Amino acid sequence: MASRTLRIDGLTRVEGEGSVKLQVRDGEVRSAQLRIFEPPRFFEALLRGRDYTEAPDITARICGICPVAYQMSAVHALEDALAIEVPQAIRDLRRLLYCGEWIKSHALHITLLHAPDFLGYDSGIAMAREHGAAVRRGLALKQAGNAIIAALGGREVHPVTVRVGGFHRVPHPRELAPLAERLRWAREAALETVRWTGAFEFPDCERPYTFLALRHPQNYPFNAGRIVSNQGLDIPAQVFEERIREHPVRHSNALQAELLGTGAYLTGPLARYSLNFERLAPIAREAALAAGLGSRCTNPFRSIVVRAVEVLHACEEALSLIGRYEVPAQAACECEPRAATGMAATEAPRGLLYHRYDLAADGTIRLARIVPPTAQNQAAMEEDLRRFSGEWLSGPTEMLRRRCEQLVRNHDPCISCATHFLRLEIDA
Amino acid sequence: MRPLESHRRVIGLGNAWRGDDAAGLACLAALRGRVPADVALIDSDGDPAALLEQLSGAALVYLIDACRSGDLPGTVHRVDVAHHPLCLPNGATSSHGLGLATALELARTFGQVPAQCQVFAIEAGDFTLGAPLGAAVRTAVERLAQEIQCRLSPPRPARSGSEV
Numbered sequence: 001m002a003s004r005t006l007r008i009d010g011l012t013r014v015e016g017e018g019s020v021k022l023q024v025r026d027g028e029v030r031s032a033q034l035r036i037f038e039p040p041r042f043f044e045a046l047l048r049g050r051d052y053t054e055a056p057d058i059t060a061r062i063c064g065i066c067p068v069a070y071q072m073s074a075v076h077a078l079e080d081a082l083a084i085e086v087p088q089a090i091r092d093l094r095r096l097l098y099c100g101e102w103i104k105s106h107a108l109h110i111t112l113l114h115a116p117d118f119l120g121y122d123s124g125i126a127m128a129r130e131h132g133a134a135v136r137r138g139l140a141l142k143q144a145g146n147a148i149i150a151a152l153g154g155r156e157v158h159p160v161t162v163r164v165g166g167f168h169r170v171p172h173p174r175e176l177a178p179l180a181e182r183l184r185w186a187r188e189a190a191l192e193t194v195r196w197t198g199a200f201e202f203p204d205c206e207r208p209y210t211f212l213a214l215r216h217p218q219n220y221p222f223n224a225g226r227i228v229s230n231q232g233l234d235i236p237a238q239v240f241e242e243r244i245r246e247h248p249v250r251h252s253n254a255l256q257a258e259l260l261g262t263g264a265y266l267t268g269p270l271a272r273y274s275l276n277f278e279r280l281a282p283i284a285r286e287a288a289l290a291a292g293l294g295s296r297c298t299n300p301f302r303s304i305v306v307r308a309v310e311v312l313h314a315c316e317e318a319l320s321l322i323g324r325y326e327v328p329a330q331a332a333c334e335c336e337p338r339a340a341t342g343m344a345a346t347e348a349p350r351g352l353l354y355h356r357y358d359l360a361a362d363g364t365i366r367l368a369r370i371v372p373p374t375a376q377n378q379a380a381m382e383e384d385l386r387r388f389s390g391e392w393l394s395g396p397t398e399m400l401r402r403r404c405e406q407l408v409r410n411h412d413p414c415i416s417c418a419t420h421f422l423r424l425e426i427d428a
Numbered sequence: 429m430r431p432l433e434s435h436r437r438v439i440g441l442g443n444a445w446r447g448d449d450a451a452g453l454a455c456l457a458a459l460r461g462r463v464p465a466d467v468a469l470i471d472s473d474g475d476p477a478a479l480l481e482q483l484s485g486a487a488l489v490y491l492i493d494a495c496r497s498g499d500l501p502g503t504v505h506r507v508d509v510a511h512h513p514l515c516l517p518n519g520a521t522s523s524h525g526l527g528l529a530t531a532l533e534l535a536r537t538f539g540q541v542p543a544q545c546q547v548f549a550i551e552a553g554d555f556t557l558g559a560p561l562g563a564a565v566r567t568a569v570e571r572l573a574q575e576i577q578c579r580l581s582p583p584r585p586a587r588s589g590s591e592v
Contacts, residue, residue, distance in 0.1 A: 108477075112526065124530075124534075125530060125533050125534055125537065128534055128537045128538070129537050132537060132538055135534070136538060139476075139477040139480060139534075140477075142477045143477050143478065143481060146475075146477070146478065156473075156475070156478070157473060157475070
């Protein structure tokens with residue numbers, strides 16, 4: 001029996017450290033493993049015994065790229081436990097903060113991590129020599145996202161103003177005015193980025209994903225909505241654990257997730273977009289269609305275009321939120337601790353991020369559960385590798401390695417979160 | 429003057445909570461009040477996009493960071509990055525790994541490296557979470573602050589009759 005093993009040790013241009021191992025028998029890919037060997041980080045254990053007010057700041061430290069997502073899921077879960085309903089003005093500010101994080105995270109991934117795959121470069125620096133304008137534009141877009149986070153959060157990374165019930169401090173409208181000017185530029189830059197990425201060449205790789213994302217009656221989802229799938233799932237975050245199970249696998253330090261009765265599923269931009277296309281701002285919808293996307297996208301390579309569309313939506317949304325901003329009557333609601341359990345899911349740049357907290361009567365965290373998007377997407381990424389890598393087995397190993405890395409990068413995994421990430425190992 | 433309007437900038441990089449990794453920030457703190465008013469002192473977390481902005485439009489930039497090359501803690505390495513690349517660290521391939529070297533090479537690609545641009549890298553000994561600066565690094569920080577202060581301050585006019 002002819003067999004072959006392909007190993008990619010140290011996947012590049014992903015967040016964190018991991019590797020890929022393909023097992024090939026008789027010219028067919030028999031198995032694909034995404035190996036996350038970053039050590040476990042024990043954040044859930046670290047939260048036990050801490051006061052509930054500390055959770056937003058502790059969980060923000062899980063990631064330097066998406067700290068806002070951790071803060072948002074934490075505060076919403078704790079507000080669920082404490083039966084706090086924050087006013088719309090606070091919800092709007094949280095959406096604005098989240099826009100900043102989406103712009104920052106997506107712009108960085110598009111520009112320095114993902115685009116080099118399509119244009120044939122090993123790195124963003126190498127690409128910048130011939131595509132300088134696009135790289136400058138991408139980095140300036142990222143800075144526009146950072147500026148939102150700094151204005152609302154006090155600093156660009158690990159914001160310090162978020163608290164259960166609202167914010168420690170809310171901005172004066174004059175602090176947001178300079179952001180609007182920058183975001184008008186960013187909106188044009190995002191539109192240009194949609195056109196730029198839409199013109200890349202994409203392999204013909206479609207597959208029938210089970211998509212999972214938040215869905216809100218009016219808005220493209222950030223902080224609120226029910227968890228829905230394209231297979232009929234429609235649940236509140238409170239029953240997430242009844243429908244989604246995590247389990248350990250030998251080859252990864254991150255737990256893998258499955259939707260009971262369905263199996264692997266995908267969360268993140270492709271899922272959000274395909275389940276919420278009509279909730280996008282008109283400018284983003286039109287740009288998506290003009291760039292060749294339909295109202296659903298099942299080609300993982302086109303995720304770079306979807307991310308650009310989401311950046312455009314976030315710029316438009318941020319401008320709208322700033323335009324109607326009025327200082328909230330209260331920066332934060334009063335919070336009274338009680339023995340309770342609370343759950344929430346929000347949409348991190350990479351996908352659905354679920355938190356659950358069990359609190360004691362004095363507000364001490366008795367148990368914390370965090371299910372990050374990359375952990376949920378591991379099985380879907382392995383399935384991508386199994387289904388698509390066979391196409392490239394007959395070609396040079398270097399091309400196979402590049403394609404396999406790209407298959408993983410399509411989903412922008414954050415191994416620091418999942419626990420961190422990439423090495424390719426082919427066993428044939 | 430806003431920091432990015434100044435033509436002379438000193439940028440300190442590092443993590444204040446990781447022992448000797450704070451050397452660049454400590455040196456920046458030591459320089460406060462000791463350099464001419466036109467010199468901007470800028471804290472940086474090393475984000476390459478932010479560093480690109482901080483390098484842009486300057487005539488002179490000194491970057492101070494901690495490093496680990498195997499030399500004794502407190503050793504100060506000086507690299508003229510206006511004319512020489514700073515070695516990219518192995519594995520600088522995720523956005524968690526992007527930092528000063530990436531920012532400088534992107535700036536070079538875009539023609540944004542200032543005419544005078546120097547990296548001062550202070551050899552670190554201990555990156556323990558929450559640890560203070562080690563003694564050797566503390567000494568190096570103060571010496572380097574004096575050196576940079578001298579470089580940035582205009583020479584004092586010679587006092588008449590002082591020559592012997």
